[in-house]
Amino acid sequence: MAKFQPLADAVRDNLNDGDVVAFEGFTHLIPHAAAHEAIRQGRKGLTVIRMTPDLIYDQLIGMGMVKKMIFSYAGNPGVGLLRRMRDAVENGWPQPLELEEHSHAAMANAYEAGAAGLPCAVFRGYRGAELAQVNHNVRSVTCPFTGEVLAAVPAVRPDVAFIHAQKADRKGNVLIEGILGVQKEAVLAAKRSVVTVEEVVEDLDAHPNACLLPNWTVGSICQVPGGAHPSYAHGYYGRDNAYYIAWDKIAADRETFSSWMEENVLNAGPEVFADRVGKLRSAA
Structure with missing residues (x-):
């Protein structure tokens, strides 16, 4: 049965050093805030899984948290390479990275x-x-x-899966709208799961068949507005294309990357995601 927790507590309770972990999302609803909390908590020796690893996996790899990645595509969507991933593969910085590539x-x-x-x-x-x-x-x-x-x-059987969704009701049922990847399958396949959501509501206001994950399938739920930024959340905010473009230069240099992570992840909490989305809306 789903348990409502602050994000820091949910990550601490569910993600351990050496785990096999999936941070799943497809085009939108990518769980950036959850991955940043894992970085702040300094998990090590992870095997990370994802169909389309992008910026959050580049960040996890660059912070020396990942020993192996199982994936089917890797890149900064619409921009190019994952530069921290490439540095790890080609130069072993900050540590060597094993790859298992699939279609x-x-x-x-x-x-x-x-x-x-x-x-x-x-x-x-x-x-x-x-x-x-x-x-x-x-x-x-x-x-x-x-x-x-x-x-x-x-079969993919993660120790823990993290996803982001639009809503959860107070019983712990989760609603995802828009494009779907393998979020449902990742949660059902995992031993433990954490779902970050834009909001917790009294009623999902949806047909029961639209409830992607009933409460008995979910481990922890965390309300993290903006938690998918810079990816988008259908019905809530758009994709921050400027962020993706900027990341290419940030990640290209080790010192620039490390400084950016210090300022924007290690010394910043999940509340910054709501602030970024608010600024994105104001500029639109």
Whole structure:
């Protein structure tokens, strides 16, 4: 049953050194505030999972928190590289980073398998692709009914999943509107889960079938207005494109990156997200 907590308490209770963790979101509702709290708490030795790791994973990697990343695309959307990720892979700064790369189809199926409690995902994929030559977790199985050779990958089963959503009611039911990625599957696949939301309301004001995560599926809920910034939250605020463009230069230099993280993450709490979104709205 969902427990309402301040973000710092939820991260402290659910994320441990060495955990396998997913910070999931797709285009919008990316849980930046939750990732920043994990950075403030200095977690180490993490294996991070995400279909589309972007800025928050660049920040986690640059802060020396990540030993391995399991993913299907990595980049600063619309801008280019993840520079802290590249520095870790090419130069081992601040520490070496192990990569396990998959296709989007593989990751989506792996999350669904994890949510269903299955050991692996079986699907049509990787035909003619060479990724299996460098990823030992891409394998094949033969269908016992048709003889067709299919791709197989391990199920994704995080220790903890973090997502952001628009609303939760006071019973702990969670509503997500707009584009969906694998947020539901990530929560269902994980041993523990933390959902940050824009607001807590008396009633979701939605059809029961629109409630993406009923309260019995969720571990902790934290009210963090603006918690997806600089990504957008459908119905609440838009994407901060200037932030993404600026990040490329910030992340390109180690000292600039470290100074920015000190000022904007280590010495700043979740309340800054609401302030940033307020400024974004004022400028619109």
